[in-house]
Amino acid sequence: MTRSPASSANLENHVTSGATVWLTGLPSAGKTTIARELADRLRAEGRRVEVLDGDEIREFLSAGLGFGRADRHTNVQRIGFLAELLTRNGVLTLVPVIAPYAESREAVRVRHRKGGSPYLEVHVATPLDVCSVRDVKGLYAKQAAGELSGLTGVDDPYEAPESPDLRIESQHQTVQESAASVYALLTERGLA
Numbered sequence: 795m796t797r798s799p800a801s802s803a804n805l806e807n808h809v810t811s812g813a814t815v816w817l818t819g820l821p822s823a824g825k826t827t828i829a830r831e832l833a834d835r836l837r838a839e840g841r842r843v844e845v846l847d848g849d850e851i852r853e854f855l856s857a858g859l860g861f862g863r864a865d866r867h868t869n870v871q872r873i874g875f876l877a878e879l880l881t882r883n884g885v886l887t888l889v890p891v892i893a894p895y896a897e898s899r900e901a902v903r904v905r906h907r908k909g910g911s912p913y914l915e916v917h918v919a920t921p922l923d924v925c926s927v928r929d930v931k932g933l934y935a936k937q938a939a940g941e942l943s944g945l946t947g948v949d950d951p952y953e954a955p956e957s958p959d960l961r962i963e964s965q966h967q968t969v970q971e972s973a974a975s976v977y978a979l980l981t982e983r984g985l986a
Contacts, residue, residue, distance in 0.1 A: 821945065886985070918964055919961050
């Protein structure tokens with residue numbers, strides 16, 4: 795099959811390498827909303843994109859795991875493995891997952907580094923008081939009513955990234971602006 799010069803040029807300029815963008819933050823910080831907005835923009839540009847939503851992973855790949863430190867670490871490592879596998883195969887993988895422990899996130903970063911896969915960490919640094927007002931899943935209300943314990947950032951620790959590739963304060967910008975800032979980071983790194 796012969797390609798016309800115009801179509802060959804378009805293929806040469808089209809980014810085909812994968813990357814993992816890990817969006818970490820408290821529950822209801824806006825991680826998944828930002829990831830889905832960014833995914834729509836990237837798909838519109840013809841990119842292969844997957845969003846590995848933490849709730850879906852819990853349901854399908856990590857069913858049976860609890861929310862203690864060891865089980866949370868195992869969950870994050872499973873997600874990290876899947877993200878790196880997709881990234882290695884040219885998929886831009888967006889991972890909106892709390893991943894509360896720095897050690898777990900670092901292990902995922904190391905896995906990507908060893909595999910030669912680009913990895914970016916984005917801290918969606920929405921304050922606890924804003925997240926508790928948003929309370930998308932009703933978790934903060936359940937915790938306040940004594941129906942839930944072990945809520946990340948309330949009665950279970952959240953170790954915020956010390957030096958993420960990008961920090962987003964979603965309470966000060968729209969979803970579109972937040973997604974655009976991640977897109978700008980991808981562009982800056984030659985990944986978009």
